[in-house]
Amino acid sequence: MSDQTHMPAGHDLAPGDEEQHSVGTRILGYVVGLVLALLLTATSFFIAGTDLVWQPSIPVALIVLAIAQMGVHLVFFLHITTGPDNTNNVLALAFGLLVVFLVVGGTVWIMAHLNANMPPMDQIMMRQ
Amino acid sequence: MLGKLDWSAIPFDQPIPLIAGAVVLIAILAVLIWVVVKGHLPYLWHEWITSVDHKRIGVMYILLASVMLLRGGSDAIMMRIQQAVAYQSQGYLPPEHYNQIFSAHGTIMIFFVAMPFVIGLMNLVVPLQLGVRDVAFPTLNSVGFWLTATGALLVNLSLVIGEFARTGWLAFPPLSGLSYSPGVGVDYYAWSLQISGVGTLVAGINLVTTVLKLRTKGMNYLRMPMFCWTTLASNLLIVAAFPILTATLAMLLLDRYLGFHFFTNEAGGNVMMFMNLIWAWGHPEVYILVLPAFGIFSEVVSTFSGKALFGYRSMVLATMAICVVSFMVWLHHFFTMGAGPDVNAIFGIASMIIAIPTGVKIYNWLFTMYGGRIRFATPMLWSVGFMVTFIIGGLTGVLLAVPPADFMLHNSMFLVAHFHNVIIGGVLFGAFAGFEYWFPKAFGFRLDERWGKAGFWFTFLGFFITFIPLYIAGMLGMTRRMQHYDVAAWRPWMIVAAAGMAVLTIGVICQIVQLVVSIRNREALRDRTGDPWDGRSLEWATSSPPPVFNFAFNPDVRGEDAYWHMKAHAQQQSLERDRPEYQDIEMPRNSPTGFVCAFFATIMGFALIWHIWWMVILGGLGAWATFVVFAWRDHDEYVIPAEEVAAIDRVNLEERRSLISMAGAA
Ligand code: HEM
Ligand SMILES: [Cu+2]
Numbered sequence: 001m002s003d004q005t006h007m008p009a010g011h012d013l014a015p016g017d018e019e020q021h022s023v024g025t026r027i028l029g030y031v032v033g034l035v036l037a038l039l040l041t042a043t044s045f046f047i048a049g050t051d052l053v054w055q056p057s058i059p060v061a062l063i064v065l066a067i068a069q070m071g072v073h074l075v076f077f078l079h080i081t082t083g084p085d086n087t088n089n090v091l092a093l094a095f096g097l098l099v100v101f102l103v104v105g106g107t108v109w110i111m112a113h114l115n116a117n118m119p120p121m122d123q124i125m126m127r128q
Numbered sequence: 129m130l131g132k133l134d135w136s137a138i139p140f141d142q143p144i145p146l147i148a149g150a151v152v153l154i155a156i157l158a159v160l161i162w163v164v165v166k167g168h169l170p171y172l173w174h175e176w177i178t179s180v181d182h183k184r185i186g187v188m189y190i191l192l193a194s195v196m197l198l199r200g201g202s203d204a205i206m207m208r209i210q211q212a213v214a215y216q217s218q219g220y221l222p223p224e225h226y227n228q229i230f231s232a233h234g235t236i237m238i239f240f241v242a243m244p245f246v247i248g249l250m251n252l253v254v255p256l257q258l259g260v261r262d263v264a265f266p267t268l269n270s271v272g273f274w275l276t277a278t279g280a281l282l283v284n285l286s287l288v289i290g291e292f293a294r295t296g297w298l299a300f301p302p303l304s305g306l307s308y309s310p311g312v313g314v315d316y317y318a319w320s321l322q323i324s325g326v327g328t329l330v331a332g333i334n335l336v337t338t339v340l341k342l343r344t345k346g347m348n349y350l351r352m353p354m355f356c357w358t359t360l361a362s363n364l365l366i367v368a369a370f371p372i373l374t375a376t377l378a379m380l381l382l383d384r385y386l387g388f389h390f391f392t393n394e395a396g397g398n399v400m401m402f403m404n405l406i407w408a409w410g411h412p413e414v415y416i417l418v419l420p421a422f423g424i425f426s427e428v429v430s431t432f433s434g435k436a437l438f439g440y441r442s443m444v445l446a447t448m449a450i451c452v453v454s455f456m457v458w459l460h461h462f463f464t465m466g467a468g469p470d471v472n473a474i475f476g477i478a479s480m481i482i483a484i485p486t487g488v489k490i491y492n493w494l495f496t497m498y499g500g501r502i503r504f505a506t507p508m509l510w511s512v513g514f515m516v517t518f519i520i521g522g523l524t525g526v527l528l529a530v531p532p533a534d535f536m537l538h539n540s541m542f543l544v545a546h547f548h549n550v551i552i553g554g555v556l557f558g559a560f561a562g563f564e565y566w567f568p569k570a571f572g573f574r575l576d577e578r579w580g581k582a583g584f585w586f587t588f589l590g591f592f593i594t595f596i597p598l599y600i601a602g603m604l605g606m607t608r609r610m611q612h613y614d615v616a617a618w619r620p621w622m623i624v625a626a627a628g629m630a631v632l633t634i635g636v637i638c639q640i641v642q643l644v645v646s647i648r649n650r651e652a653l654r655d656r657t658g659d660p661w662d663g664r665s666l667e668w669a670t671s672s673p674p675p676v677f678n679f680a681f682n683p684d685v686r687g688e689d690a691y692w693h694m695k696a697h698a699q700q701q702s703l704e705r706d707r708p709e710y711q712d713i714e715m716p717r718n719s720p721t722g723f724v725c726a727f728f729a730t731i732m733g734f735a736l737i738w739h740i741w742w743m744v745i746l747g748g749l750g751a752w753a754t755f756v757v758f759a760w761r762d763h764d765e766y767v768i769p770a771e772e773v774a775a776i777d778r779v780n781l782e783e784r785r786s787l788i789s790m791a792g793a794a
Contacts, residue, residue: 088340099368102455103408110459113467114400 033076040069131739132312137290142225148202149288178718180266181676182251185273187570189248190563192273196240196280201636203233205629208594212626214612215619226611227294228313232283234297235317238413239324240280242551245559246420247276247331250359253566254335256667256674257353259344259683259690262716264337265330267758270722272330278726279324282733286316290737293317296609298406299380301391301399306384314384315737318377323733325374332366335359344666346685350444353665353689354430354437357444358423361451362416368455369412376405400465407458415454418550419447421558422489425511428561429493431661432508433500436689439492446485446492453482463534472531479529486522490515505661506580510561513588517553521546524599542602545595552591560584560639568660572672573650579642586635593628597621656783664692671780677713677768680777710774714765721758725751 044065047058074080080089139145163169176184206229210219221229255263263269286292293313295304304314339360343352380402382388389395391402430437437443459467459475493515502508524546528534537543560583568574601621606613646653659668669691670679687693732747734740 095364096368098452099455103372106456106458107404107408110404110467110471111398111401113471114404114465115398117468118400118466 029076033072036072036076037069040065040072044069129740131735131741133289133738133740137312137738138288139291144221144225145287152284153288174718177723178270178720180262180270180716180718180722182255182263182266182269183570183674185269186248186250186252189244189251189273189276192277192280193241193243193245193248193559196236196244198636199284200233200236200241201633203229203236205633207233208622208626208629211610211613211622214610215616215622216614217612219612221611223611224294227609228292230609231293231296231299231313231317232286235293235321236280236283237551238297238417239321240276240283242417242555242559243328244276246362246417246555247328247335249424249559249562249566250335250355250362250420251331252570253562253667254338254356254359255342256569256670256678257356257665258339258342259347259666259669259679259685260338260342261678261682261713262342263334264342265334266716267719267721267764268330269334270719271725272327272334272722274722274726275327275330275729276324278730278733279320279327281730282316282320282323282737285734286313290316298410300406301380301383301402302393304380305392307392312737315381318381318384319733319736322374322377322381323729325370325377328366329370329374332363332370335363336367339363344679344682344685347690350441351685351688351690353423354426354440354443354447355420355423355665357447358419358426361447362419364451365412365416365419365454369409369416372405372409373413376402376409379405403462403465404458407461408455410461411458412454414547414550415450417555418558419450421514421555421562422447424558424562424565425493425514426489427665428507428511428565429496430689431565431663432503432505432511433497434503434662435496435500436664436692437492438495438498439488440688442488443492446488449485450482453478453485457482457529460529460534463531464538469531476529476531480526483522483526490519505564506575506577506584507561507565507661509581509584510557510564513584514553514557514561517557517588517591518550521549521553524549537602539608540602541598541606541608544608545598545602548595548598552595560587565661566667568655569658569667569672569674571650572655573646573653574655574660576642576646576649576653579638579645583635583638583642586631586638588635590628590631590633590635593631594625595628597625597628601625658780658784659691664689666690669694671783675776675780677715677773680710680713680773710770710777712770713768713773715768717764717766719758719761719764721754725754728754 044062047053047061047065053061074093078089080086080093082090163172176188179185206221207226210221210226213219214221219226251263251269255261283292290312293299293304293309293316295309295314295317299314299317302308304317339352339356379388379390383390383392383397389397391397391399393399426437426443457475457479459471460479463472463476493511504512524542528537528543528546564575564580598621601618604615604617604621606615606618655672658671658674660672661668666679666683666685667674669683683690683694728747728750730747732744732751735743735747
């Protein structure tokens with residue numbers, strides 16, 4: 001919709017919308033993002049298979065790498081910034097994070113209790 | 129070649145679905161032939177099927193919902209009759225058939241009646257209330273509608289080809305797993321919901337973006353009509369919750385199709401996880417439905433009391449609080465599964481907390497009415513009826529949120545009564561209020577008030593006669609979904625409930641008659657003002673029905689109740705003042721993308737259900753190709769020249785001016 005009148009706040013950029021930058025800087029941004037993303041991916045694969053690090057730390061490392069990967073995507077590809085033109089996007093992200101936190105956290109909590117109280121029949125037998 | 133499909137899929141031995149299916153098929157064919165013979169096909173294709181106009185799409189959503197309401201209602205009548213007669217006998221519906229009916233009833237009523245009805249109303253009204261010309265993604269909007277229609281079509285197809293799920297409307301495993309449900313019923317269920325779920329998600333994204341990004345000059349957040357706020361909240365919930373449903377059903381389908389073990393009893397699967405996930409979607413879902421209804425009541429109560437909404441800001445706050453808290457209570461649907469006292473207590477308390485913002489809303493509506501000059505037109509009747517009914521439903525909800533009480537009442541008829549109480553008394557009453565209220569806006573003539581009021585009273589009374597007995601039967605220990613029973617004490621209540629169903633049916637008939645009568649008398653009921661109810665928000669500032677572009681000039685909003693202020697301050701002047709220069713308006717072109725895409729999705733869904741793999745590929749490729757073609761389109765907008773805008777707008781202005789001068793003379 002081209003002639004829609006927008007908010008008084010003026011220009012609020014959608015994810016993927018570009019500000020007025022030169023093509024050069026834009027390409028540079030994407031290349032940096034790509035390199036970082038590839039680096040993080042490669043590291044994850046490497047860590048998963050290696051025995052150079054202390055084994056129990058591997059899952060933690062993978063989680064950290066995954067979160068970093070999400071951060072890279074958000075910043076370099078979806079252009080989430082803290083600027084005033086990005087309020088909607090940041091709020092949407094915050095809402096999303098809250099919901100993910102509630103649902104994932106709640107599920108882990110609920111399922112732990114359920115599994116403790118309600119094991120399958122054969123495991124009840126085994127306990128006795 | 130045809131996978132699992134052969135002649136045994138047609139239930140020749142079951143006369144009821146076969147005859148019903150045949151009658152519907154003949155009716156559809158007759159309508160189609162009539163359309164083609166009368167030469168209406170090009171009109172339908174260009175003006176409706178390929179339309180990307182939010183108003184048209186909204187109307188089609190509501191039409192879909194109304195048709196499916198009749199289907200779901202027929203299921204309800206059959207179940208009530210069965211339970212009235214099946215005391216110490218098998219009744220007239222064999223168990224496998226009865227089980228399909230209650231499953232189809234729930235699925236249809238939630239996904240293909242309540243959802244399309246509220247989404248339709250939001251589509252129709254929200255852009256008008258925001259003072260803009262369209263939604264954010266017009267073509268996507270059409271895709272969303274047609275995918276919803278695909279889901280509805282597949283569910284109805286199961287009536288005559290194969291069978292529907294016998295698992296209840298949420299298909300809990302292990303019953304819905306391959307070992308206990310080897311037939312295609314659960315597949316019909318799951319694929320219909322997967323496809324229509326994509327449609328719902330798309331609609332949600334579209335409406336969230338519309339509210340956040342497309343508002344007219346001066347329409348800042350705290351000037352938006354309440355319905356826009358509840359639309360925002362409800363669609364945020366759609367965007368957040370529907371992916372959970374999709375993922376859960378995808379896992380169930382992987383179990384069924386590829387031998388995975390997410391929710392099986394063996395190989396490390398966990399059926400309790402399904403309960404947990406489906407309700408993590410399921411509870412937000414009930415608020416997705418009821419929040420828009422709250423918005424409708426807010427609009428209606430304030431208009432028909434002739435007052436601004438009382439406590440607007442507290443209403444906004446309550447809406448957003450419900451939006452967040454509704455993600456913190458889902459465990460109340462499985463207190464009895466055994467998570468233990470700590471978990472149950474926390475979720476029980478969280479559930480009761482939801483009643484607080486809901487209560488705030490009820491008081492706000494009451495205070496809006498207090499001291500107002502109330503007009504009891506049909507939309508207002510539905511709203512007041514809602515307040516009475518919904519309070520009872522909310523109270524029984526709070527009762528069920530007390531874990532020890534729930535251990536007694538879970539999955540009893542009391543629960544059935546609770547959720548019908550909130551869904552009929554809340555969502556459906558809201559949908560009807562919105563229908564009566566905005567019908568003149570959509571079509572340019574009012575609905576007949578006498579039949580409308582009769583419809584309300586029969587529905588209202590019928591509701592109580594049907595569902596109060598279910599509360600009582602529940603307290604007498606009757607569980608839900610019983611095909612037959614041997615307890616004498618339940619029998620009388622089942623008979624009363626069946627009688628109530630008859631009263632409800634009369635209510636529905638009244639509303640159908642109302643529609644027919646109103647269409648016939650449309651000249652007498654014509655609304656030339658565009659503002660038949662003395663409304664307060666911007667949808668009433670344009671003509672009825674509005675032109676494609678909604679507003680010749682995007683209105684300039686100076687406060688809450690935008691249109692009310694325009695009328696109060698400068699009605700005469702603003703209408704008579706010469707308009708600034710008219711300008712060309714660009715509008716999105718119509719597009720068959722939605723229809724074609726849904727066509728292929730239907731093929732793909734059907735093929736997936738019957739394991740016809742070549743057809744799955746065909747349908748998938750078709751749907752994908754449709755998107756590619758759409759993405760490569762050259763021009764997606766057309767221009768309405770300024771002269772044409774001017775001509776349309778002047779007619780409208782002329783109309784209003786003469787009315788005002790008539791009113792002035794009188
Ligand atoms: C004050 C607000 C509410 C509270 C505290 C509440 C509480 C509950 C509880 C505890 C249950 C589970 C009972 C059981 O399974 O034993 C339940 C079921 C249900 N509620 Fe509510 N409720 C409320 C409002 C609503 C609203 C507004 C809707 C819909 C618009 C709704 C729809 C449902 C449905 C559909 C079910 C049952 C689904 C099923 O088991 O098939 N509730 N409610
Ligand atoms: Cu709930």
